[in-house]
Amino acid sequence: MTVGAATILRQRYLHVAWLALHLLLIISFSCRETLRVVAEGPTILPFWFRNFSQKAQTVFSVALGQKLPASNPVREALNTYVNVAGIETGYGYFAPNVPSGYKLVFELHHPDGRVEYELPSVSSAAAGLRTASLLDSIGRTPYDALREILVKTLAQSVWREHPDLESLRAILGSIRLPTAREFKEGKRESYEFLYAYDFSLTNQPAKPHDR
Amino acid sequence: METFRKRLLEFLIPPETDHWLAILRVGLGLGVTIYSLSLRNDWAYLLSGTVRKVAEALLSLESHFVPRLGWFVASAAQLGIHEEAVLFLAWACLLAVGCGLVVGVASRFSAIAAWFLHLCAAKSGGFVSYGMDNFLTIGLFYLMLSPLPDRYSLDWRLRKSQPKNPQLLGFWRRVLQLHLSVIYFFSGLTKCLGPGWWNGSSVWRALIRPPFNIVDPEILVRWKYLFPVAGIFICLLEITYPFFIWNSNTRKIWLICICAMHVGIGVTMGMYLFALIMIVLNVAAFGPGCFAQRTKRSVYNRRELLPDVMSS
Numbered sequence: 001m002t003v004g005a006a007t008i009l010r011q012r013y014l015h016v017a018w019l020a021l022h023l024l025l026i027i028s029f030s031c032r033e034t035l036r037v038v039a040e041g042p043t044i045l046p047f048w049f050r051n052f053s054q055k056a057q058t059v060f061s062v063a064l065g066q067k068l069p070a071s072n073p074v075r076e077a078l079n080t081y082v083n084v085a086g087i088e089t090g091y092g093y094f095a096p097n098v099p100s101g102y103k104l105v106f107e108l109h110h111p112d113g114r115v116e117y118e119l120p121s122v123s124s125a126a127a128g129l130r131t132a133s134l135l136d137s138i139g140r141t142p143y144d145a146l147r148e149i150l151v152k153t154l155a156q157s158v159w160r161e162h163p164d165l166e167s168l169r170a171i172l173g174s175i176r177l178p179t180a181r182e183f184k185e186g187k188r189e190s191y192e193f194l195y196a197y198d199f200s201l202t203n204q205p206a207k208p209h210d211r
Numbered sequence: 212m213e214t215f216r217k218r219l220l221e222f223l224i225p226p227e228t229d230h231w232l233a234i235l236r237v238g239l240g241l242g243v244t245i246y247s248l249s250l251r252n253d254w255a256y257l258l259s260g261t262v263r264k265v266a267e268a269l270l271s272l273e274s275h276f277v278p279r280l281g282w283f284v285a286s287a288a289q290l291g292i293h294e295e296a297v298l299f300l301a302w303a304c305l306l307a308v309g310c311g312l313v314v315g316v317a318s319r320f321s322a323i324a325a326w327f328l329h330l331c332a333a334k335s336g337g338f339v340s341y342g343m344d345n346f347l348t349i350g351l352f353y354l355m356l357s358p359l360p361d362r363y364s365l366d367w368r369l370r371k372s373q374p375k376n377p378q379l380l381g382f383w384r385r386v387l388q389l390h391l392s393v394i395y396f397f398s399g400l401t402k403c404l405g406p407g408w409w410n411g412s413s414v415w416r417a418l419i420r421p422p423f424n425i426v427d428p429e430i431l432v433r434w435k436y437l438f439p440v441a442g443i444f445i446c447l448l449e450i451t452y453p454f455f456i457w458n459s460n461t462r463k464i465w466l467i468c469i470c471a472m473h474v475g476i477g478v479t480m481g482m483y484l485f486a487l488i489m490i491v492l493n494v495a496a497f498g499p500g501c502f503a504q505r506t507k508r509s510v511y512n513r514r515e516l517l518p519d520v521m522s523s
Contacts, residue, residue, distance in 0.1 A: 015224065098407060
């Protein structure tokens with residue numbers, strides 16, 4: 001074998017080795033994500049499988065270095081690679097079930113006592129899809145502080161458009177979608193109150209109201 | 212063992228034309244261009260201020276080295292340049308490299324820049340990202356690593372520049388094919404686990420859930436008996452994708468069905484860009500050679516590409 005042929009062959013083996021590692025990561029992250037949704041349920045699988053999924057998900061997380069300290073170089077290198085390659089998540093979109101969405105309504109209180117209602121608005125349908133993602137993040141996060149920061153950011157943009165406001169209340173609710181049968185019987189989408197935040201011009205933190 | 216190794220190499224690094232790469236380049240270039248144009252008025256709103264900072268702080272818990280817009284904003288702030296100016300510049304650059312990819316000008320540079328800038332936007336806008344961003348990152352990652360330029364690009368036609376490693380065209384197509392197979396398998400598997408995909412309620416919910424409620428529910432409800440069929444069809448189509456897309460007898464029908472499914476998602480749920488990216492990835496991966504009989508002339512001559520390997 002000539003030197004050129006050996007180089008090409010070595011290059012081929014390197015590529016194949018990279019592909020094996022790359023696919024292993026893709027499959028591992030996909031498995032972990034699938035096990036996570038099974039553990040969270042509900043699925044068609046028996047209940048005991050949820051416990052198994054929870055344990056198996058932990059095994060995958062450990063194997064993928066996700067249980068290492070955040071500053072660990074191996075974890076950081078792996079996370080960097082999977083993020084830049086776009087393989088850090090699973091592919092269970094709208095699965096196993098289609099989740100309910102969230103709605104955020106701003107109650108604008110004017111100095112003259114008028115009350116108006118406004119929704120977060122963007123200028124294109126493409127940006128609308130992204131706002132829906134943001135509302136999903138706000139609705140699903142278990143961290144109150146994070147939820148308040150995100151709601152406050154949206155409230156600030158409303159306030160910029162209405163600088164004369166006395167106070168502003170942000171009301172977050174989850175959307176309850178009717179089934180096809182319920183819809184035929186006249187039932188329409190309804191909202192379940194989750195949280196409300198009051199903002200005023202003073203530099204006080206927002207007053208949250210839980211459901 | 213030697214035979215297995217040889218067959219594995221032949222499967223993973225087959226001789227290949229650059230037709231698929233041209234489809235991927237033009238398609239993803241179009242995707243990046245439409246992505247930029249569709250967000251032109253809301254770019255700063257979605258990616259500036261606290262939402263970006265919080266998303267980047269959470270990203271730092273995973274890794275400090277994942278590209279983000281905050282790097283540029285912080286650097287520019289030291290020069291007295293405002294955040295909005297930096298974001299506008301990033302948007303303009305993304306639009307320019309998207310157009311560059313479509314026509315094939317500075318293909319390699321455009322692909323790397325498009326991947327980098329889109330990744331920055333997707334990661335900094337972590338709260339406002341959705342599945343499309345993930346697939347665009349995947350597509351651009353493979354595109355920038357593939358042997359560019361392809362023969363349909365202006366780089367090839369005007370500057371006569373050619374790829375350095377054309378023998379790897381088949382390898383990168385294989386990577387994309389394998390990745391898509393994993394994507395659809397897990398997507399189908401996860402759907403199959405949900406009762407809603409078997410009784411059709413998930414299809415109904417997906418179509419009436421804001422902001423995907425493009426079609427009037429009054430019209431949809433008349434077709435409610437089709438929802439279980441549609442749900443089961445989607446589950447089976449996706450989970451069987453890796454088995455039937457590789458078979459030359461069934462490839463055409465699976466490719467048409469999966470593209471039709473994405474067209475359906477685009478039209479009925481308003482996810483046009485998501486549909487475009489998925490169709491581009493599928494057509495680039497499995498399209499060339501699927502509809503037309505490949506000729507000997509259109510395939511790179513293996514002997515010409517790898518003379519030493521073949522002769523040894």
